Amino acid sequence: MNDLTNLQTFIAVATAGSFAKAAARLNLSPAMVGRRLQALEADYGVKLIERTTRTQRLTEIGVRFLERASRVIDELERLNDLAGPQNHEISGHLRISGPTTLGVKRLASSIARFANQHPAVSLDLNLSDRNVDLIAEGYDLAIRVAHLRPSSLIARRIGTYRFVCCASPGYLDRAGVPSHPEQLEQHRCLLSLNLVPRDQWHFEGQDGRVLSAKINSNIGIDNGEAMRVAAVEGAGIIYAPLILVEEDIAAGRLTEVLAEWHKSSLPIHAVHPSRQFVPRRVKAVIDWIAGDLR
Secondary structure: OOOHHHHHHHHHHHHEEEEEHHHHHHHOOOHHHHHHHHHHHHOOOOOOOEEEOOEEEOOOOHHHHHHHHHHHHHHHHHHHHHHHHHOOOOOEEEEEOOOOHHHHHHHHHHHHHHHHHHEEEEEEEEEOOOOOOOOOOOOOEEEEOOOOOOOOOEEEEEEEEEEEEEEEEEHHHHHOOOOOOOHHHHOOOOOOOOOOOOOOEEEEEOOOOOOOOOOOEEEEEEEHHHHHHHHHOOOOOOEEEEHHHHHHHOOOOOOEEEEOOOOOOEEEEEEEEOOOOOOOHHHHHHHHHHHHHO
């Protein structure tokens, strides 16, 4: 069992790029990571990683060792899954990355229910609006809201992220209700610093005509919840994810505007490293989240 633990530690060090990052991924001290790697090198009588105070690199044999070690761990996952269908238990650890707004509004509750259903699984959910490096940072899965660029990662579309325009009733009483996207130039609007481009809001009319409205703003915010709060306080019109503001619209704290114009939507993808074998727990949590998003 120590051999497998040491192999997993070596893979973490090799893919993370440093002892400190590997230690954080494994919830260990860097000293323990070093001891495990030294034990592995001693057991096999080879030098796997050349280390200095600033850098590390795989030796020539370390590169070949990493490939074989990864296969061993994959095969171990296969063996674990062979018994899975008999006892219907999914086990192991999952590290998941997700965007902040979707994470707070949907993913947190979804994985909480998944954990209740599968108590032998442990999960870490990291919420950030940056695209993490799944392999280097040791994530099993990422949920991304975007049109994805071609890569070696495996992606599955699991939902759609829709947008609405809205503002507080107080703001609309003062400034009036826009009836056309071109009128947004005369309104105070809040920009999401996470949208690209941030100063153009896209609309499609019922006749199929597409229009990009140029937005003037004196406030830009990089967090959805903060933008929602500012809108509720009457700071202006926002172009925001529906899941962020739907409760406020239902409660009357925000009012949808330009409802007859279609807004942007983005695909929601589950992304995982391209590997020959995908652990059953990864497949299970993807299916679970996809079901919740539907």
